Amino acid sequence: MIRNLRFRKRTSVSISRRILTPIIFVLLAFVFCGFLLAAVGSDPFAVYARMMKTVCSYSGLTRSIEAGIPLMLTGLAVSFGYRMNLNNIGADGQYALGSLFCIGFALYGPVMPAPLKILCMFLVSMLGGALAALIAAFPKAKWGVNETILTMMLNYIFLYVMDFLMYGPWKERNQMVAQTRAIREKYWLPDLGDSGINSVLLIVIAIAILLYFFHTRTTWGYEMEVIRQSPRAAQYAGMSVAKATLLVLCASGAIAGLAGFAQVAGIIHRVQANLPNGAGYTGIVIAFLAGLNPIVVLLVGFLFGALQISAVAVQLIGVPSQVAAMIQGTIMLFVVAGEFFNRYELVGRKK
């Protein structure tokens, strides 16, 4: 009888269950999207086959990585904030400001030797992201103002600043497209041999490993974990929650800002209007799916990159490219729903 069934909280979750559950629910999400595709008149099998074919080529692989790199960085940024229960919804805007700082320095900054210039570009893009986050972090730390709303609303501001510069003073001359001119080739980060993969990927991987190490092995990571789990215990232990809030949100913004550096120094070598293209929001999904684990964020970021380029490919057979956004959203919903089964199990009532 249904009345005799109830959900009970699991006391422990096995590793295999923890890995298998999200995979199963991702597959279910694709099945569900298949029905949606069929409903709008496409053949879901043809669409999925086309997507698979696109991704499973070498150029598909490199383009997936390329599309995935900014997503990995925003995913890392968001999960870093969540590691202290801070909802950084503003990775989009931080990415935008980071890219503007980076391109501004690259195009209009002082001339210097290439390695130094690239290092400075790296630093100013972090600075840009951190400043964008600081505007939300300071009121949060000082007065407890809700950072979710602040970071989200700031996105619009930075995206409009970006539009202003792209359509206005920084627009490349004699071009129809709202974008800056490209930076000089000597400031480009090289590709890894002939692979067609840019070396900025190594920087992203290094950051993920550093963050992983930070969370598991350092006293700051420990402090973040205590604050996340029990702010009262943190206070009792003499930790400054306000200071940590300020630093963590700014660091989260800095990581998001690096997505701008990755684009300017590594991938497209310029800035275009609406460059973030929702990467900050996708980063939230990625952070969640990856369970806030920085290493897993890389993997999920790559998969979402693949999803995006394959969605562009299916446009050729007449499917709107928004299908990527649809699948992303569906995956998110399904995996969150699946998480429920990791936490609870269905059992018969005892009495």
Added chain:
Amino acid sequence: MKKEIDPVLQMRHITKTFGSVTANRDVDLSVYPGEIHALLGENGAGKSTLMNILTGIYRPDGGEIWYKGQKRDIHSPKDAVALGIGMVHQHFRLIPTLTVAENVYLYSGKKSFFLNRDKMEKEIRECSEQYNLQVAPEAYVWQLSVGEQQRVEIIKLLNQGAEVLILDEPSAVLTPQEAQSMFDTLRKMADSGKAVIVISHKMNEVMKNADRITVLKNGRVEDTMPASEADVERLTRGIVGVRTLPEHDKEQPSPEEPAQAGQQPSPEEPAQAGQQPSPEEPAQAGQQISPEEPAQGAQQTSTAMEEEKKHMCGEEIFFMEGVSAQNDRGLPALKKISLSVRAGEIFGIAGVAGNGQRELSEVIAGLRPVTEGRVLLAGKDLSKATVKQHILEGIAFIPEDRLQTGLVPELTFTENIILKSYETDRYSRRGILQKQNMRSDAEEYAGRFDIRHGGLDLPVGLMSGGNQQKLLFAREVSGDPRLITATYPVRGLDIGAAESIRGILREQSRKGAAVIFISEELEEIFAMCDRVGVLCDGELMGIRTIGETDFQEIGRMMSGEREETK
């Protein structure tokens, strides 16, 4: 005259257990229309459980509820409301963004599709005039003070047609003036034929305002009486238990703690005492063993001798001078507290919970700002110091809420032991956690303090309460603190764990730490402490030496009677 009326409500032989804990055992309670009936008892005595059974939140395991002469099964709060039983919980259940009228209407059961605001507000106005419950029906709840919110809760019940109103510690959140006006209102309601049940642990308030008093202790009815027959002595006996003066076993190895006692054979005590004979002490000690108390017998004399040793074994190290502080709501919670504690002394703080104990302990740990006065440890002024400075000065703190404040339940055993010292060289080298040191220390603590754990890498939230507390103590005493503040350290623990916790405190005091021991259990304070200070309503009513006082005196002080010093 009341006896001629039938009780509106009878609870018969109510029993309720949660796991192995019996919250109510064979409880009988009769409530008559027109009376204010007080339920008195300590925290955990079963008052709230009993009322939650009455309002349908819990189902009793055994027993019957009779309402207006009929046996009733109350399955849900809805059933209780339908019968006319309503409760004002300690934490109000109001929706801040709605107005008073909307909040009341939400629960009234008289729902129609269209809102008739004027009618709603008129009804509330009538109700508030009738019972003198002043509140503006069109005001938003978030704009109201706590006292006003409480009035809204009461109006809500009246509007539902409640005949039996239950209020859970209604005066806890109020100023004394507000509390008095609330009780006047309750009296009006009783006069109009309703029955009012008030849960409380304040004796004075209950004696003054109730008609009858039922005292619960350990889930049983200990005593029940008309308020006119109640006095502090009888109530204290009911709340605290039978009045036998316990052995003063602070220095005597008791049979329950053979291990601890074995390590510390008593012969070392006189030696320690002998080491520090300060000139002014013998005189004071002499007073205590003076022949004025021979009637108390041999045991008392030995107690006095312990006292003598104790008083010789340390200097006053911790001082509070006229310290005031506020509670979370910004009301005065501590009023000019002055006390001093000696190294090696166990100083008890007695008092009914909620009279400033939490605030006092937090002030000592540096977690709550001092608004007035000074706090000194070994001559150093700490009244403006940060929590971290307090920790570095060697102030250990066992908070009331051990699992959420003292420990982080989601973190592991190993991670919890470094909570306060994660920045020291032992656990951190250039910001990198020293996992080997953490692990070996965790193993050492587990062995030394006999902490049972399912694994050092499991969350401590999974450990039993006793072991959590032992872990907390292990960490707090690990740096040989100079001052330990322990807030209700054995509350909710089984006998074995409680005894090891007391053992740890005694051992620390022998090692020369000053201990401030906050407890509601007078037996425990008399057994553990050298001196006791009594808190009532944020004031220190007085300080007594154990062995020169008794339960009656402390009980009177707990209820707010100020004793002139001898």
